[in-house]
Amino acid sequence: MGxxxxxxxxxxxxxxxxLFGPRERGRAIAxxxxxxxIGIVVGPVTGGLLLDHFAWGSTFWINVPLVALALTSVxxxxxxxxxxxxxxxxxxxxxxxxxxxxxxxxxxxxxxERGWLTATTLAEAAAAAVLLTAFTLWELRTAHPMxxxxxxxxxxxxxxxxxxxxxFFALFGMLFGYTQYLQLVxxxxxxxxxxxxxxFALSMAATAGTSDRTTARFGPRxxxxxxxxxxxxxxxxxxxxxxxxxxxxxxxxxxxxxxxxGLVMAPxxxxxxxxxxxxxxxxxxxxxxxxxxxxxxxxxxxxxxxxSASYRSQLATALPDAPAPAGADLPSAHLVAAGxxxxxxxxxxxxxxxxxxxxxxxxxxxxxxxxxxxxxxxxARLRREQPAAPAPGTGPGTAPGQQDSPEREKASTP
Numbered sequence: 001m002g003x004x005x006x007x008x009x010x011x012x013x014x015x016x017x018x019l020f021g022p023r024e025r026g027r028a029i030a031x032x033x034x035x036x037x038i039g040i041v042v043g044p045v046t047g048g049l050l051l052d053h054f055a056w057g058s059t060f061w062i063n064v065p066l067v068a069l070a071l072t073s074v075x076x077x078x079x080x081x082x083x084x085x086x087x088x089x090x091x092x093x094x095x096x097x098x099x100x101x102x103x104x105x106x107x108x109x110x111x112x113e114r115g116w117l118t119a120t121t122l123a124e125a126a127a128a129a130v131l132l133t134a135f136t137l138w139e140l141r142t143a144h145p146m147x148x149x150x151x152x153x154x155x156x157x158x159x160x161x162x163x164x165x166x167x168f169f170a171l172f173g174m175l176f177g178y179t180q181y182l183q184l185v186x187x188x189x190x191x192x193x194x195x196x197x198x199x200f201a202l203s204m205a206a207t208a209g210t211s212d213r214t215t216a217r218f219g220p221r222x223x224x225x226x227x228x229x230x231x232x233x234x235x236x237x238x239x240x241x242x243x244x245x246x247x248x249x250x251x252x253x254x255x256x257x258x259x260x261x262g263l264v265m266a267p268x269x270x271x272x273x274x275x276x277x278x279x280x281x282x283x284x285x286x287x288x289x290x291x292x293x294x295x296x297x298x299x300x301x302x303x304x305x306x307x308s309a310s311y312r313s314q315l316a317t318a319l320p321d322a323p324a325p326a327g328a329d330l331p332s333a334h335l336v337a338a339g340x341x342x343x344x345x346x347x348x349x350x351x352x353x354x355x356x357x358x359x360x361x362x363x364x365x366x367x368x369x370x371x372x373x374x375x376x377x378x379x380a381r382l383r384r385e386q387p388a389a390p391a392p393g394t395g396p397g398t399a400p401g402q403q404d405s406p407e408r409e410k411a412s413t414p
Contacts, residue, residue: 006289013285017273018081026212026270033265037205037258044179044194051190090146093139097146100131101294108301112308148283151276159381160271161287163224165295166374167231167264170367172296173303174235174257177360182250184330185243185353199251200258207262220267221382227263228375234260235368239361243353260371271382303363310359319351330356 012032020028050058107124114121139145152158175197182193207214207227215223234256241250269288276284312327326333326348333352337345 009289010282010285013269013273013288014282015078015081017278017281017285019079025274026215026266029270030209030212030266033211033262033269034205034209036265037201037203037208037262040197040204041201044197045191046194048189048191048194088144090139090142090144093135093142093146096131096135096138100128100135103131104128105294105297105301108298108305112305147287148280151280151284151287154275155381156271156383157275157284159377160224160268160275161291163228163264163268163374163378163382164272164288165291166370166377167228167261167268168292168295169299169302170231170235170371170374171257171261171299173299173367173370174238174364176300176304177307177363178238178254180330181241181357181360184334185357186247196247196250197254199255203255203258204262204265207259208265209262211263211266214263215267215270220271221378223267224264224382225375225378227260228371228378229260230263231257231260232368232371232375234258235364235371239364239368241357241361243357299367303366306366307356307359307363310362311355314355314358315352318355319348322348322351326352 013029016028016032017025046062047059050062103124107121107128110124111121136149139147139149152161178196179193182188182196183190188196211223218226234253237253237256238250241253272288273281273284308329311329315322315327315333322333323336326336330352333348337348337352340348
């Protein structure tokens with residue numbers, strides 16, 4: 001599944017770059033970003049509905065008709081764009097990057113359980129450093145690099161990519177705890193918990209879909225910085241929740257987070273592909289996807305570590321005599337409580353719910369801080385304006401043999 005997604009996601013952005021000229025591209029990427037909001041609603045809600053009525057495997061089988069529909073749509077609607085010879089597959093670069101990233105993520109995810117100074121964690125961290133350094137050196141010297149690391153010398157490309165990683169770090173880190181809070185503390189069903197993402201998704205889709213106009217008015221730097229600041233404000237509000245916070249308050253805060261992310265996605269993605277020559281656009285799209293996925297994975301790992309450590313500390317402080325298994329996580333605490341008499345069981349459940357809520361507040365505060373740092377980086381490092389659009393028919397968004405004709409430009413006018 002991951003391999004298939006790795007082929008699909010960069011290709012979608014590359015197709016947009018190839019099909020749309022400079023004047024249309026910002027709007028096309030804005031719509032592309034807005035569809036992420038739709039997916040955020042459809043995925044959890046459909047998954048929750050299936051889990052309420054069918055076995056867990058149904059959440060995988062539902063993808064079969066969806067993929068069939070997508071394949072049919074691609075064959076019927078997406079034009080056959082000419083390919084370009086790029087040399088042989090950079091197998092050493094592929095192996096070095098995959099091995100380095102795998103070691104890095106596993107060290108971060110497993111470090112809290114194994115211990116940060118254990119031999120395994122230190123060995124994985126060292127392996128990640130060595131492999132990623134070797135990957136960089138190899139890409140600089142090979143004739144057909146998988147990733148032209150020289151692209152990162154461009155300030156706009158590197159900063160915009162970093163901002164996308166920061167955004168997904170904060171988002172996935174927050175969602176990691178938010179879904180647990182809805183299901184375990186509030187007792188929502190999987191379907192109702194999936195609906196909990198609705199305010200975020202609708203807000204994100206609305207702001208992402210119109211972000212090209214916001215960017216045209218205020219510039220990409222100000223739009224991205226404002227989006228991250230708004231996102232940080234929503235995360236800050238979520239970091240104040242308690243065990244009894246009503247859903248209306250949660251929905252409002254999630255809507256603010258979604259609005260901020262919608263302002264970030266399209267201009268940051270546009271900046272990464274606009275900063276490179278047309279022939280490098282597929283590579284920029286791939287880097288764009290990798291940065292988002294890596295940011296999300298590290299967000300879950302780091303925020304999950306903070307939440308787990310804080311939960312154990314909070315529960316031990318509130319209920320020192322709690323059974324040891326209850327300190328693992330909230331589901332374990334609820335299972336332990338199910339075997340206790342009513343009085344001790346109620347005290348354990350209340351203490352565990354409070355401990356997890358406080359721990360999630362700490363994790364969400366970290367996400368808000370990361371978003372604020374991203375806003376500061378955008379203001380300090382992103383250029384005020386994108387480079388001037390090239391002449392029609394010569395820009396990086398012009399496919400081979402394609403010209404931005406007057407009729408095409410007229411059709412793109414609102």
